[in-house]
Amino acid sequence: MANWLDGKVVDNRRLNEYLTSLIIDVDIGAYEAGQFVRVGLPEADGVLARPYSLVNAPEEPYLEVYFNIVEEGPLSPRLFDLQAGDQVLVSDNPSGFLTVSEIPRCRHLWMVATGTGIGPFLAILKSEAVWQKFDRVILCYSVSYTSELAYQDLIGQIRAQRGEQFGYVPIVTRERHDAALGKRITALMQDGSLEAFAGVGINAADSHVMMCGSSNMITDVSAELNARDMKKHRRRDPGHYTTEKYH
Template sequence: MEQVVDKALRGMALLKVRDIRHWTDRTFSFHCERPASFRFRSGEFAMIGLLAEGKPLLRAYSICSPAWEEELEFYSIKVQDGPLTSRLQHIREGDEIVMRPKPVGTLVHDALVPGKRLFLFSTGTGIAPFASITRDPETYDKFDQVVLTHTCRQVGELAFGYDLTRRIREHEFLPEVVGDKLVHIATTTREESPAMGRITDWIRDGRLAAATGAPLDPATDRVMICGSMAMLQEHKAICEELGFVEGSNSEPGQFVIEKAFVD
């Protein structure tokens, strides 16, 4: 059996879990050790998971940590009958997860042409890659304003984003780098909150322009989008209607979307 497991883990890294935080009954995050040889660009994702019956069960997870961080952080939903998350949500400190050490993804600076403002549109756990992007000094070197939007159904589900901005404010060196460039807009779609509605509606009715100083403009703005498939399609359609051109690692553009999903 050990030989079978060793073969299954060939090319994989085993990472020890250091702490877990359950944000709601539907979401949790955890930190784990980072292999010294593991390199990634802020905004990329990795295939991580657990051993199930001697075989790695992997799913794509955006890395929440910025590229300079010594630990790796991941943010996940809980799906009770999900092949992976039904097990992963029960991990404890000291447990090990499996990772394929080949990060990839399109939510990176290299996939965008230069601009003045960066909009990060997210729903639910789609905020994960932007936890990396918003803590990367390169982001603020490249853009004069960074707008992070996070939309969830319930107020409690916005907690990860609020904690993220708190960590940025209280960090040793990030406040000097970020200054007043970061704008955080958190909205809900079901539970009553100070800011209601989908950001797509905010774009259409002018609320986003009012909150950020100007409407979306492909001449000056760049966009990253991460969320459900329906959310991606709606935001992509709006961007294209406004004249934005989709980018990739090989051909940078004015907006990019992430197509990797967790179960």
């Protein structure tokens, strides 16, 4: 059973009117890049909380979560309105298997994110372990509109630091973007343009694919990987892809 720790909001960094990053001062102890915590607010009869992936690397001083408002949701609109100095509750048991240590050794690691699913991959990219374990690391980041492409400065810094070892594939599906691909990830896999853009193939011999975000994307990409004789990874039955569904 998790305990609730008192956190303090240090900053609320809004990207637009429905996407934001909350920076939280709280000590949750040791955890691995890619894991999530539960973040909540006190209510008369308990705590209203939801899981959120951590964007910060574990060695950074503050926790960071990146999320969108779900209009009809009970918690996300309230978290969106928090300001510096406000109290927020954070669970003391970071969890999740979307971590580098869970992935079998192979040459190429693909990270496929839709929307706010970029969060855990940024934590992993900021940490050292992934660069020691894989020859190439490719981040595919799909959003609907250009204004939803978050953390572009950070991704630019990682590109500058890691050079050829890091591949970045931005995807914007609902409007034209000159530097991004423009179709759904599965369509880009089927017509070969995703791998051509990255200069790396996706196959059972060389690759592991991590996915995070919407269940539609995860279901569709998983089917495409299954068709390539790749299978879901389990600790007791190692495979080729690992998933975390947000909704």
